[in-house]
Every structure is written in structure tokens, then in C-alpha cells.
Amino acid sequence: MNFIDRSANSLAKVIYSHYPEGASETVLRYSLTLLINTVTSVSFVIIFSFFTNHLLEAICVIAFYTILRFFSGGMHMPTSLACSIASILTFIIVTHIDYNFQPFGLLLTIVSALILLKTAPNNMENSSSVNPKYYPHLKVISVLIVLSNLYFHSSFLASAALAQALLTTKIAYKFSDYIEGRTNA
Structure with a gap:
């Protein structure tokens, strides 16, 4: 058990012991894991x-x-620590890669929009309470968020959009399976 899960587990037990009428210990642990993971990742990236x-x-x-991920969904890492490390690395790399928006950022923005047009929303069934009848709206919103970079002309946002768009593809899931040793070889 990693530090995120240990912390969430300890806090959930303390909260539940003081307020058993609230959420179950399992629900508290899950919520606290998400919160600690997010705070850890964002804090590390901000400080760095x-x-x-x-x-x-x-x-x-x-x-x-974060806004794009909310609407487009995508692959989830198998553990909270893996998620935290992947988020930190993604944010730091994307934040520190700078290039001219024209033509490369423009290309990345368009490619990201096309990927999301095909794949978004992805993997929302178990991680969101959004009714599936609204999924077409989520797709449109995801694409519009990416295309907003045609106004901002940001190489950072173009890279972030591509990183998130790739997490909605089968390639991301195959890579995850490979990393976890679940190959069909």
C-alpha cells in the first residue's frame, strides 16, 4: 500500500470513528484517495x-x-500512486515543452480534436454519474475545448490536449496492459 492509500485509509478510519452516520469507510477511503492524489500531484507540479x-x-x-478530462474521460491508472506519478510527469513535461504554435501547435490541436471526435467520451461508465444520453454533448464539448486553443495559440495547451486525447484511445489501454503485464503473448 502506497502513501496515498495509507493516508486515505487512516483518515477514513478516523473520520468514520467520529461520524459513523456519514458515508461508509469505503466511500470515505475512495474520496480521500482522490483528494490526496489530486492535492499531491497539483502541489508538486505548482512548486516545481x-x-x-x-x-x-x-x-x-x-x-x-482537468476540464478537458472531465468531459472526455479516458484511461485510468491501476493505482493511485501510478496516477499521481503519471499526472505529475505529464503536467511537468507539457508545461516545460515550448515551441511555435504555428505550424506544430496548430497540427497538435487539430489532431487532438479529431481523436476526441472519434473517441470521446471514453471510460465514463464507472467513473462518472453522467447519463449516457448526454455523451454526444460531452463529445462536442470536448472538441470545442480543444478547438478553443485556436484562439489562445498555446503550445502548452496543444500538448495538454494531445496528452488527454491519447488517453481516450485503444493505444493507451494497450500500453497500460503492457505496463501491468497483462499482454496476450
Whole structure:
């Protein structure tokens, strides 16, 4: 059990012992795992980016990516620690890669929009309470969020959009299976 899960487990037990009428210990543990994972990842990225003079970029990337992920869904890592590490690495890499928006960022923005047009929303059944009848709306919103970068012309947002769009593809799931050793070989 990693530090995120241990912390969430300990806090859930304490909260439940003081307020058993509230949520179950399992629900508390799950919610606290998400909260601790998010706070850990965002804090690490913000602190790192502050010291590398990329704080504004980091804040924009985290906000853009999080909003896009909410509407487009995507692959989930098998553990909270893996999720935290993957999020930290993704945000730091995306925040620190700078290039001219024209033509490369434009291309990434269009490719990301096309990927999401085909794949979004993805893997929302077990992680969202959104009614499936609204999935076509989520697809449109996801694509519009990505296409908003045609206004901003941000290489950081183009990279963040591509990173998130790729997490909605079969390639991401195959990579995850490979990492976890679940190959069919």
C-alpha cells in the first residue's frame, strides 16, 4: 500500500470513528484517495513550476487538462500512486515543452480534436454519474475545448490536449496492459 492509500485509509478510519452516520469507510477511503492524489500531484507540479519559472503555464495546463478530462474521460491508472506519478510527469513535461504554435501547435490541436471526435467520451461508465444520453454533448464539448486553443495559440495547451486525447484511445489501454503485464503473448 502506497502513501496515498495509507493516508486515505487512516483518515477514513478516523473520520468514520467520529461520524459513523456519514458515508461508509469505503466511500470515505475512495474520496480521500482522490483528494490526496489530486492535492499531491497539483502541489508538486505548482512548486516545481514555480522554481523553474513556469508557474503560469502550469496553472493553465492543469486547469485546461482537468476540464478537458472531465468531459472526455479516458484511461485510468491501476493505482493511485501510478496516477499521481503519471499526472505529475505529464503536467511537468507539457508545461516545460515550448515551441511555435504555428505550424506544430496548430497540427497538435487539430489532431487532438479529431481523436476526441472519434473517441470521446471514453471510460465514463464507472467513473462518472453522467447519463449516457448526454455523451454526444460531452463529445462536442470536448472538441470545442480543444478547438478553443485556436484562439489562445498555446503550445502548452496543444500538448495538454494531445496528452488527454491519447488517453481516450485503444493505444493507451494497450500500453497500460503492457505496463501491468497483462499482454496476450
